Amino acid sequence: LCGADELAVVSLPSYACQRHTPLLHHNTVLIDALSILAENAELSENEGRGVAFRRAGALLKSLPQEIRRVEQLRGQPCLGDHSLRVIKEVLEDGVCCEVETTKESRQFKAMKALTGIFGVGAKTADRWFREGIHTPSDLQRSGHNLNRAQRAGVQYYDDLNQPVRKAEADAIGLIVEKAVSEVLPGAKITLIGGFRRGKETGHDVDFLITHPEEGREEGLMAKVVSWLEAQGFLLYHKTTRNSYLESKDGPARPPSNMDRFERCFSIFRLTREESSMLSQCSGSRSWMAVRVDMVVSPYSQFAFALLGWTGSKLFERELRRWAVHERAMTLSSHTLYDSTKRQYLRANSEEEIFALLGLEYIPPCGRNA
Ligand code: GTP
Ligand code: MN
Ligand code: MN
Known part of the structure; x- marks a missing residue:
């Protein structure tokens, strides 16, 4: 049995910087599920796992159509066993058990609330969580010494958590x-x-x-x-x-x-x-x-700074990964260095940087990986 929708999706390239990732896409429910697991991994300082879920989510964002059955994803890159399991479960049952459990967990909720304070990273939040501090109010009551950034973060908490x-x-x-x-x-x-x-x-x-x-x-x-x-x-x-x-x-x-x-x-x-x-x-x-x-x-250095600060974070990471692994180059927000030629490559525009990297130009609206 081979439905029309099964053939419709062609394999996408594996680096997010090789494809367009639009802001609006067709697989929001699946991407939301993967994002929760990515966020949880990042908050647990499991960077590798976080990146794996982010890459899977970004691949789905690049797809031109809604996925209804997991078989439609055959041949696509960036989808590890874990991500595929999550996708399959959401497609079949509407929700994924692991995602629901994560969302409801005290630790995840507390870590989100605490890292929502400007100046507080995952390490600090985790230390506080283990001391029984779960919310900004708990933190204020605890009498902990906060640095200047964190004090501002607590003071303006509500405003800063509004989009x-x-x-x-x-x-x-x-x-x-x-x-x-x-x-x-x-x-x-x-x-x-x-x-x-x-x-x-x-x-x-x-x-x-x-x-x-x-x-x-x-x-x-x-x-x-x-x-x-x-x-x-x-x-x-x-x-x-x-x-x-x-x-x-x-x-x-x-x-x-x-x-x-x-x-x-x-x-x-x-x-x-x-x-x-x-x-x-x-x-x-x-x-x-x-x-x-x-x-x-x-x-x-303007073109490099512009490219480096436009994001998304995953798109930037993919650009640097592409540069190193596919071109033996080092990309930063300051320069591009060619390790083979042992020289810095200059550029006056983002278009030139993509060209130096051997990539098709992706405009900012296509960098929402
Ligand atoms: P929202 O602010 O939530 O809309 O998302 P954003 O994509 O604007 O994220 P953010 O403001 O955190 O960062 C914007 C871009 O700047 C991203 O591409 C980051 O990678 C980049 N960026 C942020 N901080 C730094 C930094 O310290 N160094 C460098 N090189 N880049 C940074
Ligand atoms: Mn910023
Ligand atoms: Mn920003």
């Missing part, structure tokens, strides 16, 4: 643009992260700042932050200086995923006047707290 909408991102974009043009005329800002990929909501807003004259961008972040602070726009900020040095012998090994640009992790105070869309502000509140990331790149 940021595109209108709010645009309102913040105008503020950052004003700040940048005040302190360094000619500098330009670009919306990056999920909003550049076409998402309508996000957990934060990300901006990349540069100046067409190389070197003019040095020290820019400190000035932007002072301006924003003086205007009362910042509830929290932590600025990190640029620490990037190009080595003649190529990038350090193993290349770190973290880049070394001047950057600022911040929390903005967005008022009603700035954003007419603040209907979600509760009661008499006339403002809301919004997480904002800003990165400054030298003009010569």
Whole structure:
């Protein structure tokens, strides 16, 4: 028996950077199930397992049609036994037992609630969980000493756990643009992260700042932050200086995923006047707290920074994996290094970087892996 739908799906390439992954797709229920297991693995610091579930989910996002029977997936890459078992169960029973158990588990719920605090990672959350702390309120009652980021995280917990909408991102974009043009005329800002990929909501807003004259961008972040602070726009900020040095012998090994640009992790105070869309502000509140990331790149590294900060996280990981395993190159948000030729490869656009990697260009809206 060979239904029409069984033949309809051709095998997709295995690296997410070799295919389009749109924002809207046809297998939401299956992907949601796999995402829970990925999240749980990440929260348990089982990175490998998390990536396996993420890759399986991303493959389903790339499929041009809804999957109704697991046989339709025969020949597709990225689907391990575990993921296939989950998919089969959801298709046959509507739900997967392991996913339901995970969702309901005290540990998963507590870890989600605690890592939902800005400044709290899986390690810290796990330590607290074992001390019986399951919620931000438990944490406040415990009298634990929190660092500055975590204190802000607890203080603005509710706001920061509301999705940021595109209108709010645009309102913040105008503020950052004003700040940048005040302190360094000619500098330009670009919306990056999920909003550049076409998402309508996000957990934060990300901006990349540069100046067409190389070197003019040095020290820019400190000035932007002072301006924003003086205007009362910042509830929290932590600025990190640029620490990037190009080595003649190529990038350090193993290349770190973290880049070394001047950057600022911040929390903005967005008022009603700035954003007419603040209907979600509760009661008499006339403002809301919004997480904002800003990165400054030298003009010569702009294309790499843009590619590296547009995401998604899995898409970035796949690009780097492709570069190393298929091209013997090292890709970072600063450069591309060819280990065979022992030289850095320059590029002025994302299109050029894809070409150097031997990949078809995937626009931001197709990078939602
Ligand atoms: P939402 O914010 O939830 O909409 O998703 P997002 O895709 O915008 O995620 P996020 O803001 O966390 O990150 C945006 C992009 O920046 C992703 O591609 C990340 O890989 C990248 N990114 C975030 N932090 C760092 C970092 O410290 N170093 C580097 N190189 N990239 C980072
Ligand atoms: Mn983001
Ligand atoms: Mn971010």
